[in-house]
Structure formats: structure tokens, C-alpha cells
Amino acid sequence: xxxxxxxxxxxxxxxxxxxxxKAVDPLASVTVFTENEDVAYSPCxxxxxxxxxxxxxxxxxxxxxxxxxxxxxxxxxxxxITAIDTSxxxxxxxxxxxxxxxxxxxxxxxxxxxxxxxxxxxxxxxxVKNIREAMEWDKRLDTVxxxxxxxxxxxxVEMITALAHRGIETHxxxxxxxxxxxxxxxxxxxxxxxSWAELGVTMHWNTSLQEFLGNESGAVRGVRTSNGDxxxxxxxxxxxxxxxSELAVAAGLKTGSTGGLIVDGGxxxxxxxxxxxxxxxxxxxxxxxxxxxxxxxxHAYAQGKVAGANAAGGNRTYNPVYVPWGMVAxxxxxxxxxxxxxxxxxxxxxxxxxxxxxxxxxxxxxGVKKVRxxxxxxxxxxxxxxxxxxxxxxxxxxxxxxxxxxxxGLTLHDLATMxxxxxxxxxxxxxPIAVAAQKGxxxxxxx
Amino acid sequence: xxxxxxxxxxxxxxxxxxxxxKAVDPLASVTVFTENEDVAYSPCxxxxxxxxxxxxxxxxxxxxxxxxxxxxxxxxxxxxITAIDTSxxxxxxxxxxxxxxxxxxxxxxxxxxxxxxxxxxxxxxxxVKNIREAMEWDKRLDTVxxxxxxxxxxxxVEMITALAHRGIETHxxxxxxxxxxxxxxxxxxxxxxxSWAELGVTMHWNTSLQEFLGNESGAVRGVRTSNGDxxxxxxxxxxxxxxxSELAVAAGLKTGSTGGLIVDGGxxxxxxxxxxxxxxxxxxxxxxxxxxxxxxxxHAYAQGKVAGANAAGGNRTYNPVYVPWGMVAxxxxxxxxxxxxxxxxxxxxxxxxxxxxxxxxxxxxxGVKKVRxxxxxxxxxxxxxxxxxxxxxxxxxxxxxxxxxxxxGLTLHDLATMxxxxxxxxxxxxxPIAVAAQKGxxxxxxx
Numbered sequence: 001x002x003x004x005x006x007x008x009x010x011x012x013x014x015x016x017x018x019x020x021x022k023a024v025d026p027l028a029s030v031t032v033f034t035e036n037e038d039v040a041y042s043p044c045x046x047x048x049x050x051x052x053x054x055x056x057x058x059x060x061x062x063x064x065x066x067x068x069x070x071x072x073x074x075x076x077x078x079x080x081i082t083a084i085d086t087s088x089x090x091x092x093x094x095x096x097x098x099x100x101x102x103x104x105x106x107x108x109x110x111x112x113x114x115x116x117x118x119x120x121x122x123x124x125x126x127x128v129k130n131i132r133e134a135m136e137w138d139k140r141l142d143t144v145x146x147x148x149x150x151x152x153x154x155x156x157v158e159m160i161t162a163l164a165h166r167g168i169e170t171h172x173x174x175x176x177x178x179x180x181x182x183x184x185x186x187x188x189x190x191x192x193x194x195s196w197a198e199l200g201v202t203m204h205w206n207t208s209l210q211e212f213l214g215n216e217s218g219a220v221r222g223v224r225t226s227n228g229d230x231x232x233x234x235x236x237x238x239x240x241x242x243x244x245s246e247l248a249v250a251a252g253l254k255t256g257s258t259g260g261l262i263v264d265g266g267x268x269x270x271x272x273x274x275x276x277x278x279x280x281x282x283x284x285x286x287x288x289x290x291x292x293x294x295x296x297x298x299h300a301y302a303q304g305k306v307a308g309a310n311a312a313g314g315n316r317t318y319n320p321v322y323v324p325w326g327m328v329a330x331x332x333x334x335x336x337x338x339x340x341x342x343x344x345x346x347x348x349x350x351x352x353x354x355x356x357x358x359x360x361x362x363x364x365x366x367g368v369k370k371v372r373x374x375x376x377x378x379x380x381x382x383x384x385x386x387x388x389x390x391x392x393x394x395x396x397x398x399x400x401x402x403x404x405x406x407x408x409g410l411t412l413h414d415l416a417t418m419x420x421x422x423x424x425x426x427x428x429x430x431x432p433i434a435v436a437a438q439k440g441x442x443x444x445x446x447x
Numbered sequence: 448x449x450x451x452x453x454x455x456x457x458x459x460x461x462x463x464x465x466x467x468x469k470a471v472d473p474l475a476s477v478t479v480f481t482e483n484e485d486v487a488y489s490p491c492x493x494x495x496x497x498x499x500x501x502x503x504x505x506x507x508x509x510x511x512x513x514x515x516x517x518x519x520x521x522x523x524x525x526x527x528i529t530a531i532d533t534s535x536x537x538x539x540x541x542x543x544x545x546x547x548x549x550x551x552x553x554x555x556x557x558x559x560x561x562x563x564x565x566x567x568x569x570x571x572x573x574x575v576k577n578i579r580e581a582m583e584w585d586k587r588l589d590t591v592x593x594x595x596x597x598x599x600x601x602x603x604v605e606m607i608t609a610l611a612h613r614g615i616e617t618h619x620x621x622x623x624x625x626x627x628x629x630x631x632x633x634x635x636x637x638x639x640x641x642s643w644a645e646l647g648v649t650m651h652w653n654t655s656l657q658e659f660l661g662n663e664s665g666a667v668r669g670v671r672t673s674n675g676d677x678x679x680x681x682x683x684x685x686x687x688x689x690x691x692s693e694l695a696v697a698a699g700l701k702t703g704s705t706g707g708l709i710v711d712g713g714x715x716x717x718x719x720x721x722x723x724x725x726x727x728x729x730x731x732x733x734x735x736x737x738x739x740x741x742x743x744x745x746h747a748y749a750q751g752k753v754a755g756a757n758a759a760g761g762n763r764t765y766n767p768v769y770v771p772w773g774m775v776a777x778x779x780x781x782x783x784x785x786x787x788x789x790x791x792x793x794x795x796x797x798x799x800x801x802x803x804x805x806x807x808x809x810x811x812x813x814g815v816k817k818v819r820x821x822x823x824x825x826x827x828x829x830x831x832x833x834x835x836x837x838x839x840x841x842x843x844x845x846x847x848x849x850x851x852x853x854x855x856g857l858t859l860h861d862l863a864t865m866x867x868x869x870x871x872x873x874x875x876x877x878x879p880i881a882v883a884a885q886k887g888x889x890x891x892x893x894x
Contacts, residue, residue, distance in 0.1 A: 012876075045811055045871050053872070059811035298869035298876055319864055326868040333873055364492055364506035396874035397844030400867045404848070407865075408855055417766055418854075420847045421773035422745035424492050425500070426780055427843035429459075429745055 002027035004100060005311050006091055008081050008247070009107035010034030011043075012297045013278025016304020017105040017311065018073045024312035031074045033081050033093070037132055039068070044297050046134045047155070050141060051162030057135050084251035086271040103273050103311035106248050106261065107304060110241035110279035110294060115150065119212025124220035126236045128155060140234070144168050147234040148223050150209050152179035156238030157192070157329045163236070164199035164330075171232065172196075173204040173225050183325065185340045185374065187355075188388045195330030204230070241294035243280045258282045258293035265317050267307035275311045277303035286320040286407055287338055287385055288347075295323060324403035326389075326396045333395035337403040339376050339386030351385065352377045354412065354440025358432030360393040362424035369393050373432040375402075375412060375440055382412040382440060398433060412440040449474035451547060452758050453538055455528050455694070456554030457481025458490075459744045460725025463751020464552040464758065465520045471759035478521045480528050480540070484579055486515070491744050493581045494602070497588060498609030504582050531698035533718040550720050550758035553695050553708065554751060557688035557726035557741060562597065566659025571667035573683050575602060587681070591615050594681040595670050597656050599626035603685030604639070604776045610683070611646035611777075618679065619643075620651040620672050630772065632787045632821065634802075635835045642777030651677070688741035690727045705729045705740035712764050714754035722758045724750035733767040733854055734785055734832055735794075742770060771850035773843040780842035784850040786823050786833030798832065799824045801859065801887025805879030807840035809871035816840050820879040822849075822859060822887055829859040829887060845880060859887040 005021045005028050007014045018030050032039065038061070045060040054060070068075050076093075083092035084106075090098035112127050114120065126137050146169040149156050156172065157179060163170040174181065179189045193203060204227055211224040212235060222231040243260045254270035256262045260282030267275050278300035282291035299321065306318040326335030344351040354375045361368040369392020376386035387402040389395050405415065415437035421427040452468045452475050454461045465477050479486065485508070492507040501507070515522050523540075530539035531553075537545035559574050561567065573584050593616040596603050603619065604626060610617040621628065626636045640650060651674055658671040659682060669678040690707045701717035703709045707729030714722045725747035729738040746768065753765040773782030791798040801822045808815040816839020823833035834849040836842050852862065862884035868874040 042809060042811070042871065042876075044869070045809060048812065048871055053813060054811055062810070296869050298867055301876060302866075321866060324866050324868050326873055327870045328872045335868060362489060362492060363509070364489070364501055365495065366500060394841060394844040396868040396870065397841040397848065400865065400874075400878055400880070401844065401848035401851070403867075404852065404857070404861065404865050408857060408861065410851070410855060414851065414855065418847065418851050419749075419768060419771050420745055420850075421771050421782060421843040422491070422743050423774045423843065424489065424495055425775045426773055427847075429489075429748060431847055433847070 003102040005030045005103045006101040007032045007105045010039035011109050013300035013304040014107035016301040017277055017308030020305035020308025021312040024309045024314040028312050033076045033079050035080050041131050047158035047162040051165040105307050105311050106276040107278045108244040108280050113239040113242045115209055117209055117211050122212050122214040122220040124234050144233045146232045148230055148232045149236045151238045153238045159236045164201050171202045171230050173207040175208045177205050185342050185388045188390045191390050192329035192332045256282045256291050258291050260293035266310045267318050275307040277307035284320040286322045322403045322406045324399035326399045332390050334390045335395040335399040336388040337399050338406045340388045350379050352379050354436045356432040356436035359428045365424045371432050373436045375436045377412050412437040416441045450549040452477045452550045453548040454479045454552045457486035458556050460747035460751040461554035463748040464724050464755030467752035467755025468759040471756045471761040475759050480523045480526050482527050488578050494605035494609040498612040552754050552758050553723040554725045555691040555727050560686040560689045562656055564656055564658050569659050569661040569667040571681050591680045593679045595677055595679045596683045598685045600685045606683045611648050618649045618677050620654040622655045624652050632789050632835045635837045638837050639776030639779045703729045703738050705738050707740035713757045714765050722754040724754035731767040733769045769850045769853045771846035773846045779837050781837045782842040782846040783835040784846050785853045787835045797826050799826050801883045803879040803883035806875045812871045818879050820883045822883045824859050859884040863888045
């Protein structure tokens, strides 16, 4: 008999862990518990089905249930773990007998932060997450005339674009002065915001939610904000992600300043035999070590693989993160890595900023799009500490690149002398990353 | 009076030099000599006008003649420099008086290698280079039924695609067993070749040109090859680039093994007061230092800026090159950097190969395209020494990235743990660069 490995959670982090465990110990008994009806779908695709970019929800399923059976992974659907006992190494499955584990991986994910205002019980408040629920909400969107998105978070940004594409009159309220206020610089989101305006989106910045307003039948009819009321048929609540940590906290596992579980470099929690992965954890930032929680599905899956491998006896490491990010906002792609100008200022970090406006193809090639690259560097050494970008093409690949560049300690000098592909349909004579770096180097010459 | 700087050549390298000189010494008198009617157009765009992707040749002009006047750069059009005397620091302009220089930049560019077979004087042999000539050839293409491209070089690849898009029955002959045989691996060009076949292109590999066949009126009627005759109305001669070095050689400047001028790290030639840039030069490869000649327009322009700046009294360095490359071939993008598997084998360099087949967006997002990444690394250290790629999106940006990675000495370990942007419309859960690196690392574990 192999060891018993239990995974709590059927999202990317949990399934990554199950696969990681099986890869290290094919004889292990691996059981995944999920409260949902499904595993292995891409919740990240939901906004794009709502926006009609993707024709159906069926497309979002990644694998059928049989494929997990075939892989030797037992998935227990619609089954809730109600307690963990790390001293007896057991989990409690509702009213069943406790089940013993040799190793446990907690991947219980996130919830959207409770807005903490009156009216939270009303019908018509949409928390975008579960695919079955999303299918129901999608039918309802056909009848929605006017919607409010609460917070221009990454999900909020995608939902604003989706609702507008769907032809719904869309409003966004956010306490920050611009979209993605905690992640992106204003000159980077400016083009995205312009394109939302073209799509008819009304943006209410510096505006806080005060109440969900209901009608006599208990359905939402609007929101009350710090800048007045907005009528609507539907509210998308896209507040920040908070870890689903109740179960772990009740079991005595240590959490950090973000509320996420503290894990070591091998994704092990404070308890022997217990690992964690995904949005339940906090992970140190590669620059300065501040803990981060609520990263991307790519991070969750990679953490899961490490946690699962180690739970099965492996010895893998998950490194601190630099968080390259990117998304579509209106008709633009925006993205970046590590620190932006605004976050560097907020952290009081001295920095040099270098910006270049370039293009994605030869100036004369059809489909050419603007690409703005802003590089943030340490004064003196000109070591890269972050980037922010907006453009029509190639933002994800550049963000991946610059994530590696920050981690490797490359400087603006390194980027200023980089070579670049020049081919009219796919790349311009001058790469905007190189031009921005050249400007940054030149700006320091006179000092 | 400022110093006199003369630039010979009005392509990207020459104009880069003129601009680089003016940037360092705005009072310098900068004169550019060109034998052509124009400067500042993009010859790289010509194949795409022929292919009808770009609507007109006018689009290829980057700046009008007045803009050089405004920048204080004198351009002498249709004027040939017939001799350089480095002892008297003069150039001879046809039958005029010699003109004195304080600094000279030679940027005389390249010609296509003479195929060296009978029939080279026939009408209908098209060497793609000059924009005015290209306009005339473009009219002629309307009447061409059948064309042969001699050599699937980078230009040849673009012209095959262009002629096929134009609806011309297109044949390619090449002595190598596959397209881009000296640059790309066969598994990388395979998809491109399949898409050419779909466009009706007939490929004749391992096939050498023996003769251009003419009719009684002196026009080409076909080619004789090592595998038989092919009839055609037009031949595109896309042989490799050779440096236009006659003038420099006659002036006693030293050339290297490629036939290009030898330059130092500041782009200075073997003669005092004489710099060079672009296809006339040879530049050491960053791995091993083998000299390379005939790089891209991006390299030419960057070299020109360094040569011009130094000619005007600056102190800039041009680094050895790793040559990220990329282009469209049929319906695919192909690209890479530094060594491929075939070149590593040819050089007898021990190496590890790691391949991943990935996708450019979420699997379910419309427009998703295949992306194959092959990484080449040094055994043991797993230091990256090259990459080869084919895919539908993001090849140029990945090639730029991996060029910096090779130069910075990053390893497959670094790339295996890279973070990546995951967002359904712009990036998949798993970045193929990371997956290839993970496979490469795993393959070495058992050793």
C-alpha cells in the first residue's frame, strides 16, 4: 500500500498538487476533495464567455472526470471537509468517519472580500467564480440593461470589458483614482480607460460603495456610492481576493499579514505533514520579501505541483515571486512586472523611470499597434525593479521576459544593448524595451 | 567650423551613422553619399508589397528628403564615391575634386552573391533590393505565371510566401535539405514548408542551380538545376549576402574570413579615422567569437549609431552578437537565437536539447495558435546557448527574450522556474519556454 495523500480543493492549485504527488510517487493514494460539481475547468475563461469572445462554457472544461480516474486520482465531488486534525493526521468529512492522511495539501482557494455594506443578501449580486453558476448568470445577462462593476480589480477589468462587449450599459465604481490602482500606473491604464469610454462605459473613480439598494422583491435595483446612487439590474462584485482560511486557521496553522497561510520554500505550512498551494498561501515578493497573496492561476498551478511533489516525498522549491501580469482591457493589452512607478513611490523606494513609445510591427505593416514600455530601475546601478506596459500586441511575452530580467538582476545597461528581431510583419526596427532602457541610461549620464 | 564627417551609403547603417554623429556633435558637417535616388525607405518591406499585404510602396518611405535637410544632414543622391585615400583623408567623388574628411564611415552594404552560372545576363532575374526597381518588378509580377526562387534564404522565404500569396505558381530550389538550412532546424521549418505546400509552392531541396535558361529575345525561360529543368517567367535570386567591399579593399582596409571589414568594439576599421557599419562589416558571435556578416537591418542601424557617434568623437561600444531572428514563413512565424541543433552539431559543440509544444493563448480562446520552443543548452551547466521556435504568435518577443537570456548566461534552471502571465486571450497557463526548460532539467536528473 502506498502513502495516503489528501488534497483539499479542486482548483488549479489542488489539481496541480494531485498531479505533482502522483509524479513523485505513482503508488500513492491521492484523493482530492472539492465542494463543487466539477474540477478542471478554467474559471479564468468565464468573463470571455460572458463577453461572447468564447462561444460556450463547455469549452472551458479542460479534462473530463474519467481522465482523473485514469490518472489514478480519486476526486470526491460536492464533499466538504469540515475539520483538520494535524495531531491525529485526519480530516473530518462532514458526518463521516475521519479519514487518515500521511500528507495533506490545503488548496482551498479564495473568496471575494465581503464589501461589508448593507444589502449583501440581495438577488443580483454576481461573484464570478463557479462555472455552473456562471452559466445561470449568463442567461440572466441577456435581460440585463445596466450593470455596475464594483472595483476595477483584474477580474473587474475583464468584466467591464465583457459587459460592454455584450452591449450592457456598464458602470464601474472604484475607490482608487484609476483602474487597477494597486497594480498599474495611470499612464498605463489611460488608453484602456479611453477604450472603455468608447464602448460606453461610465467610470466612477475615487468612489466607494456604501450600500446595495434593493426593490420590494429583494432584487438589487442599484448601488449607493460616496458620489451618489447608480441604478442597475446587476452588480458584479469584483473585490480583492481573500484566502479561504477558516479550516486551516481552526486547525491551528499559522497565517501571515495577508491572512494567507505561511509556507516555507517547499510550500510546507507550519504543521508537520501539511503543505498548501494557491490563493490560500502567501508568498514572498522577490524584491524585499513582502508577502503577497492572491496571485494568478499560473502561480497556483505551479505552487500546487511543488506542494504535491513534496507531500509525496519530493524536494522541490518554489521561489519568491516577481509576478509578471497581463490582461486585455478594452481594446488594449496591459501588463507589467514587480514594481510600477506608483507602487515604488508608495513603498518609498528611490527609482529611475524610463519610458518609450514604440510599435509592434513595421510602421507601415497592417495591424501595427502602439506599444508603451516603462521601466523602473534602482538609481545608480540601474538594476531593473519593475515594468509597466500597454500595447496592442506582445505584452504577455514582454512581461514574462522582464520578470526573468528582474529576477536575474539585469540592468538598464543590459537591456539598452539588447538585440531585437526586426521583421516587418512581426517586429519593428526598434524594440521599445531597448529604447526605454537607452533613455534611462542616457538620463543618468549627465548626473 | 565643425569637423567634416563623411558617410558612404544611404541605408540603415549609413543613416544610423549620420544620426549618431549629429547626436554627439551637432556642429559637425555630416554628408551622406548614396548611389540611389532615395534614402530612408525600408527595403525589408518590399516582399510584403509584392505579396499584397502592404498596399503600396509609398508606405515604405520612412522620412522625406526635407527631414534630413532639417536635421542638418546633407545627402548627396545618385553620387558614387570611386576611391578612398586614408593617407590624405579624402574621398574621390567620380570626376570631382577629392573631398576631405576628418572621419569617415563606410556603410556600403551588401549585394546578393553572384550565382556564378551561365545566363546571369538574362532579363527576368530579380535581385530584390532597390525600391524604384521593385516598383517596376511589381508591375511585371502581374503578368508572371510561374516563378523560381533561388535559395530559401531569409529573403527567399519571404519571397516564396509573397509570390504564393500573389497567386503565382512558385518553385524554390535550394542546395540544402530544407529551408533556411544554415539557420533553422528541420523540425522548426517543417510547419512553414507544409503551409507553402498548401499554397501550391513546389519545393526542390538538395537542388543546385546550374544555369539560367533564356529564350531568343534574351529573357529567362527557366532554370537548369541538378535535378532537371524548371520553366518560369521570373527568377528571384535570393543568394546569401556578400559585402560591397571593393572600395574599402582598394583603400587597403583589412577584411576578415567572411570578406567583411574587420572592426573593433567601437566599429573602427583597420585605418585611422575610418569606421564602418552594417553588412560591410563582420562582427564576432557572442558564443565563441566566430565572425558573422550579413545580419539584419536592426543590427545595421544599431551599428551605424555606434560608428557615427564614435566618428564624431564619442566612445560607444558595439557588443558581440547573439542574433535573435524571426520571420513569417507561410502561415507561421519562425525564429530563434544563437545556436540551433543543426548548427551546434555542425560546430561539434556538445549540447542538450529540450522541446515543448505549447499554445499562445488559453486552449479555448479563439485565435489560439501552436507554439513550439526548442532550447539548446550546454551539458552540465545547462547554460542556454540557443533556441529555435515556430508558432503563430509571440515568436519575435520570445526570440528577443532568449537573446538576452543567452547573453546573460541564464540556464535552463532559470527558465524552468520562470513565472509567466496567464490570461486567456493573451497567454496560456503554461509558457512553452518554461515547459521546455523543465523538460531539459528533468532529462539531466537521471544522469
